[in-house]
Amino acid sequence: MISEHMLELGYDIAERPVSAALWWSLMECADGGEFCVKIAGAEERGRQAALFKLIADEEIAHVALARTYFDWSP
Secondary structure (H helix, E strand, O other): OHHHHHHHOOOOHHHOOOOHHHHHHHHOOOOHHHHHHHHHHHHHHHHHHHHHHHHHHHHHHHHHHHHHHHOOOO
């Protein structure tokens, strides 16, 4: 299911390296529930990072306004 979704999004799973640290971390899980919670935590961190990237990308336009109209430079 994950492989199919990645292909739908335009990603080739074969091109994505698997982190050894992630693999070993997940292998330490006692059961499926612990695995699910651990993956959910990682996905939430990724979601937050993506959100902050989106916000940062939007700030480019705000900075450009200050540079254009007020000759501002950091």
